[in-house]
Amino acid sequence: MTQANSVFKPSSAAPDTTGQGTTQLKAPYLIYFGDVPKHGYAKTGLGLIHWRRERCAGQMRRDGCVVDGGLPDMDIAEAVKAGARSIVIGVASPGGPIPAPWLHDLADAARAGLDIVSGMHARLADFPELVDAARESGAHLVDIRAPSKDFPVGTGIKRSGKRLLTVGTDCAVGKKYTALALEREMRKRGWDADFRATGQTGIMISGSGIAMDSVVADFLSGAAEQLSPNAGPDHWDVIEGQGSLSHPSFAGVSLGLLHGSQPDALVLCHDPSRDYLLGFEERGICPIQPLMEAMEQCLIFARRVNPAARFVGISINSSSFADPDHKRLVRQFADETGLPVADPVRDGVSAILDHLEKESF
């Protein structure tokens, strides 16, 4: 934390500007759902299929699986024949060991040469049967929660290219979804744009990225700087935000990511159905901030590294509101902030990108 850290860091952590240190996945994927008993546990795999259908060769399910991602069902041999290069565990189940029958399937996949990709808390490398199987074939065990290398200390130095960061009034308000929707819409318009993933599901979807919550604290902003390296003057990096500056559990991650991202443009993501941070209602602390207050706080820090930083839109998750209420909320937040407001699922993000274009970055 002292200045010494930036000076005395061993050479293995010397700054590089190539975006190395980001996790890289090999497509096409076989999505593994095992016998997952609940739809909610399979969000990772389903998100991956939703956003990157073209990178998915098939799905593998066991008896009792309640989820169907709409891909062809395959066993390992069929997946190999279809060209699959990785088996991706599409399930984020509670902590603890991976079920024995799943381990058996995963070991088979590794023996057949497929990388195993996991965003689970349990580390693949802690299962000897997987390590042995992978060693036989040369397959990799890819733990998305474990960053692949050390990162340099952040420098604060401005990089070339343009950056948009989604930020939020809370966790789980649509920061990843909004960033992916913005990238898709930018590309539709012919812009040069890349989604930059900062969490395990985002990394699975994009095929690369850095799990910011797993980075050692001293290198948070340095990792974020690596994630969106120098780029062409018209290139947009659309960076997946994490947490919230107002969140007493995760604000450190949010701030390191904000500083390292050096965003030109920011989009605030918000769930109007919440009065308190998710999980804090029963504690009676941490009400959701008013939008203007949340935006002001972000800008204070964003402008420390990029004086031109500004908000270009509000993304709301209005899934719990009927249509008339949704329309009322959109008007209310637009009046409050003077910015375009959209639910990316209901409205798409054109209005936000139209505004971004007019703002001439």
Place this chain on the structure above:
Amino acid sequence: MTQANSVFKPSSAAPDTTGQGTTQLKAPYLIYFGDVPKHGYAKTGLGLIHWRRERCAGQMRRDGCVVDGGLPDMDIAEAVKAGARSIVIGVASPGGPIPAPWLHDLADAARAGLDIVSGMHARLADFPELVDAARESGAHLVDIRAPSKDFPVGTGIKRSGKRLLTVGTDCAVGKKYTALALEREMRKRGWDADFRATGQTGIMISGSGIAMDSVVADFLSGAAEQLSPNAGPDHWDVIEGQGSLSHPSFAGVSLGLLHGSQPDALVLCHDPSRDYLLGFEERGICPIQPLMEAMEQCLIFARRVNPAARFVGISINSSSFADPDHKRLVRQFADETGLPVADPVRDGVSAILDHLEKESF
């Protein structure tokens, strides 16, 4: 970073409120200076001797050592006879390997049963001769930069007891020194107070603590919550701050520590000789913030977890100013902030504690 992290964390990381997970050192110490060629590299050992003379049995130096900590010189055998239980590397040298003659001395110490304590970037466990020597005798290799266990996610829930956190307009402005001076003065007044260390030198001085910059980002505020657990209603934890919210390299650490510390009282540390953050002058970015602005930003976040949080003083490092200029600066900052201002080295911290007492926490 999603809510799942707090729900699905494996049980090994379940919250505990005992302050476990903090590094614990065994005194008395033999301070090892090797043949350190510059005074500046020995700040760790000299700081430890300055603040905790009573825990130091002696010092060990090789030919060519330019530093004298004022302790009796000893070899390993003499140190063992004097009751030493740990050899503390008092030097923070540049990264890279530990010099071979030092390794030899350290291995001797471990064989004699002394724990080896290091705040260097190189990890003791990466040196087989140290591992072997320690295994023989049962001594421990204590890498202060490597936290000893997983931490829980921060909860934001208010704990009992009182907390003071030193914060800064930059790195290396006296946050550790000020916290130690405040703890000493509190104890002189008969208060129940503990210094809580958050960096490697602080941990060496206090004998326990958590190196916040080494914590995995998702658990920053959780680690800070562990560091100052529930305490008696009149007990003060005086917490060593890290970095600065305005620092684009380390602000994430500063914010996680601020949220997790839940300070009642804050002291702002400032070096009036700086125009830019240390090391940023040549980059031409990141001027030092005005004091009021820095304080306002801190309070926004501190009040998220403790609405009663307020500043109780300004600590300046005026070592580069002559006496008349020092006096002028003290007056100027006092006028500007309405708070007591002191250089803890020149003035002591009585004025700040007098004010704290009047503020009735």
